[in-house]
Amino acid sequence: MDSTQPLPEERDPWRMGVSEAFGAPALVLGIGYIGYGSLAQSHGFSALDAALATLSIWALPGQLILVEMQAGGAPFLAILLAVVFSASRFLPMTVTLLPQMRSEARPAWRYYVASQLLSMTSWAVSMQRFPRLPPASRLAYFTGFGITMWLCALGCTLAGYLLAGTLPAPLRLAFIFANPIYFILILTADLRNRMGVLALACGAIAGPALHAVWPSWSIVGGGLIGGSVAFLLARRLA
Amino acid sequence: MTAQSWSLPLLVLACGAGTYVWRGIGVWVAGRIDVTSAWFQWLTCIAYAMIAGLVSRVVLMPVGDLEQTTLLHRLFGVAIAVIAFRLTRKNQLVGVLLGSAALPLLGLLH
Numbered sequence: 001m002d003s004t005q006p007l008p009e010e011r012d013p014w015r016m017g018v019s020e021a022f023g024a025p026a027l028v029l030g031i032g033y034i035g036y037g038s039l040a041q042s043h044g045f046s047a048l049d050a051a052l053a054t055l056s057i058w059a060l061p062g063q064l065i066l067v068e069m070q071a072g073g074a075p076f077l078a079i080l081l082a083v084v085f086s087a088s089r090f091l092p093m094t095v096t097l098l099p100q101m102r103s104e105a106r107p108a109w110r111y112y113v114a115s116q117l118l119s120m121t122s123w124a125v126s127m128q129r130f131p132r133l134p135p136a137s138r139l140a141y142f143t144g145f146g147i148t149m150w151l152c153a154l155g156c157t158l159a160g161y162l163l164a165g166t167l168p169a170p171l172r173l174a175f176i177f178a179n180p181i182y183f184i185l186i187l188t189a190d191l192r193n194r195m196g197v198l199a200l201a202c203g204a205i206a207g208p209a210l211h212a213v214w215p216s217w218s219i220v221g222g223g224l225i226g227g228s229v230a231f232l233l234a235r236r237l238a
Numbered sequence: 239m240t241a242q243s244w245s246l247p248l249l250v251l252a253c254g255a256g257t258y259v260w261r262g263i264g265v266w267v268a269g270r271i272d273v274t275s276a277w278f279q280w281l282t283c284i285a286y287a288m289i290a291g292l293v294s295r296v297v298l299m300p301v302g303d304l305e306q307t308t309l310l311h312r313l314f315g316v317a318i319a320v321i322a323f324r325l326t327r328k329n330q331l332v333g334v335l336l337g338s339a340a341l342p343l344l345g346l347l348h
Contacts, residue, residue, distance in 0.1 A: 023330065023331055024330030024331045024333075024334050025330075027331065027334065028334055045246070046246075048247075049246050049247055049250055052247060052250045052251070052254075053250045053253070053254070055254075056250060056251055056253070056254025056255070056257075057250070057253050057254045057257050058254075058257070059257055062253065062257055066249070066250070066253055070246070070249070076245065076249055076252075079249060079253070080249065080252050080253055080256060083253040083256060083257065084253065084256035084257060084259070084260075087256070087257040087260050088260055089260075089285070089288050089289070089292075090257065090260035090261050090264060091260045091263055091264045091267075092264075092281050092282075092284050092285040092288065093264065093285050094260070094261050094263075094264020094265055094267075094268060095264045095267050095268045095271060095278075095281050095285075096268075096278070096281055096282045096285050097268075098264065098265055098268030098269070099268050099269075099271065099273045099278075100273070102268070102269070108265075108269065111265045111268075111269075112262060112265050115258075115261035115262065115264060115265045116258060116261060118261060120289060123285075123289075124289065169303075169342075170342035170343075170345070170346065171342070172303060173303055173304070173306075173307065173341055173342045173345070174338040174339050174341060174342050175338070176302070176303050176304055177304065177312070177315060177337070177338040177341045178334050178337075178338040179296070180293045180296040180297050180316075181315065181316065181319045181333070181334050181337040181338050182330065182334050183289065183293045184293060184297075184316060184319065184320065185319060185320070185323050185330055185333045185334065186330065187286075187289065187290060187293070188320070189323075189328055195279065195282075195283060196282075196286055198283075199282070199283040199284075199286035199287045199290070200286055200287070200290040201290075202287055202290075203286060203287025203288060203289070203290030203291040203294075204290040204291060204293070204294035205294075206287065206291055207287075207288075207290065207291015207292060207293075207294055207295045208291065208294055208295045208298045208299055210291075211291075211295050211299060212299070218291065218295065219288055219291065219292055220288070222287065222288065222291035222292075222295075223284045223285070223287045223288025223289075223291060224284055224287075225287075226283075226287035226288075226290070226291055227280065227281075227283035227284030227285070227286065227287035227288065228280065228283070228284070230283045230286075230287060231279060231280045231283040234279075234283075235276075
């Protein structure tokens with residue numbers, strides 16, 4: 001469980017990714033998707049449509065927007081645009097993670113396939129993990145981790161669909177709160193990189209600040225503003 | 239439901255394809271960016287700041303079920319999680335379980 005321990009070199013990276021997904025990452029993700037599955041059921045989605053959204057969109061905020069807007073009777077194009085814009089975080093996430101997995105010998109399509117597995121969890125875990133993994137092992141580790149999370153989310157979508165309406169309120173509260181807690185722990189697990197710490201701190205301030213004035217653009221805008229301020233500050237201090 | 243039954247799977251798949259566009263562009267850009275450049279550092283800062291902003295927003299100004307809890311209880315929950323995590327040599331499971339269980343418990347005790 002200790003994410004700061006050095007890794008034994010000889011272990012199979014794919015299996016290492018699978019086994020590290022089980023535990024806190026799968027638990028927190030599973031809890032989130034149980035919530036999503038039960039919401040989809042209560043909003044009249046079929047189990048098949050709910051599962052299809054998990055596999056194809058594979059981004060919980062976007063899926064929640066889809067279910068809520070569809071139930072609210074929003075038009076096709078409005079829903080599509082809202083979901084797609086909510087996913088813009090995948091651009092900087094992919095750009096920063098992919099070069100660390102790249103190897104000249106591998107065909108490019110492998111990365112286009114692997115990018116479908118990317119989620120906030122696999123990004124945050126891999127960003128911490130990769131510096132202690134040999135570059136050639138990273139894609140296998142990421143794929144093992146990502147597929148495990150993807151299938152776990154699929155199972156929990158269906159479980160949530162079946163459990164809909166049976167979860168008591170205190171448990172639901174703990175389930176929802178597990179998500180931010182988990183990200184706080186993995187993002188602050190290793191604070192040795194000054195630029196990274198500054199980016200986290202500036203983002204943590206800019207996100208809520210922007211949310212108060214311009215909620216629909218707070219994620220992207222807060223990231224742009226907080227990240228740019230952190231970048232400039234780190235260069236000034238260096 | 240306003241959408242006809244045949245159009246819901248279509249909408250779901252369109253949303254999946256639209257989400258993938260960001261991933262695909264990311265892979266394309268990733269192949270053309272120098273990871274030692276200032277541009278790359280800047281993008282990394284944006285990615286971290288974005289996630290940190292999203293997480294702190296959920297703790298500081300949540301919407302939905304978490305709205306019924308107090309800010310003080312949520313901050314206590316975070317503190318318990320971080321302390322448990324550090325005391326157990328960074329065991330994520332212990333941190334997540336104690337921190338998230340603390341929130342409804344504090345609410346019941348209060």
